[in-house]
Amino acid sequence: MAWSANSGRFAVCTAERVVLLYDEHGERRDKFSTKPADAKYGRKSYVVKGMAFSPDSTKIAIGQTDNIVYVYRIGEEWGDKKVICNKFIQMSAVTCLLWPAENTIVFGLAEGKVRLANTKNNKSSTIYGTDSYVVSLASNVSGKGILSGHADGTIVRFFFDDEGSGESQGKLVMHPCPPYALAWALNSIVAAGCDKKIVAYGKEGNVIQTFDYSRDSSEKEFTTAAASPGGQAVVIGSYDRLRVLNWSPRRGAWEEAKPKEIPHLYTITSLAWKRDGSRICAGTLCGGVEQFDCCLRRSIYKNKFEMTYVGPSQVIVKNLSTGTRVVLKSHYGYEIDEVKILGKDRYLVAHTSDTLLLGDINSNKLSEVAWQGSGGNEKFFFDNENVCMIFNAGELTLVEYGSNDILGSVRTEFVNPHLVSVRINERQQRGVEENKRLAYLIDIKTIATVDLVGNYSVGTVSHDSKIDWLELNETGHKLLFRDKKMRVRPAVLAIRFYLGWTVEHRIAE
Structure with a gap:
């Protein structure tokens, strides 16, 4: 079974080697039959052992025991023609499969090799080889690292990019x-496996925790496991039972929730977690698929939005009138406090212990920036569609939606949004890739202008009367302001270039 990356499609491959496609509500919308590597051996000559959607949700990779990986293009709409666009012939049976990144399929073989298939050049290559059958594959939350489990108990780790963690590669653990x-x-x-023990290992293979059910006569071997998209929960399947482990950031340990027991479910053969974290599906030996809702809590906000906390660090915000959804997630795994919807019900604001999360529901642009708690005394202004303005303790901070870095920060006591103007790439200029400028009041009679790309001052404008309104033009090179006497004054901020040196000129009034 597999969920698409956009959470809109769910695929199930049956024992008859037919792939059934469902929408997110569980309604069957499409199907197609898989193909054998060699038609002369017939359709019953193989078993499908692995399946995964492409990151763009338009293709499905199928790993088969007749020594081949097929990639089917299924299109963007239901009913689109299904076409084989790639095939990778191997020397032994494919036993498991992942698609962690664009153009990159990872799969394990019965001969012990873990290989990579590149859908762009239609070639496959060996990442590493062992002498033991590959029984399982798993990727980390970012998809830039993989684990392979082998029949001799070996767990091997490999990174495409360790993202600066410095963690080791190669043989990591010898599981019992x-x-x-x-x-x-x-x-x-x-x-976990047939010894009826669940073991949690640290980043370098040290044992953190062990959950031992070997003396529980009702427990059978563990057959499959799945981590939530946020990585803060793990579900392990066995016989008639799903066990759930939740990570406790405060304790720094796994806590076991009450197991989900379903009589006559029989052995759970596969698990697939929806990419937004809201549901998990369990496939069974007898051909059934059970779908479970996953959430810590659910609430209604202003009678307009449904907030579903699918994990400590992930919240799904659903507009009840339109049905559109936004997944607000802390990429650092911090626990999200209360989520608020401000600015005419368009913008999301949430705090964690060390970060601030912001988002534009309309454009689905989300940001997470480092932020030290200030007791909730910040004032948020959403007058600009590109930037959130945050005033706190005499400081103005700018966060561009979709960026995880603070755009700029300046000291000012004037918190009226009419006294601040920000322009972000609003008009294309020849030879200028990024144009981001800010104008604000240093004091009641002085305007400062800052280039936010280079983080330098463009110039200042002094006036003889109190200023009560200001605005930059689209390029940020012209400024219009008004004083208390209702007089409107223009200012031009011109920049000339001499042999690579920048000379700033200001022409006021």
């Missing part, structure tokens, strides 16, 4: 049994 249930969570690696 084949780790058929393997998940890479945010803070640890969780593995």
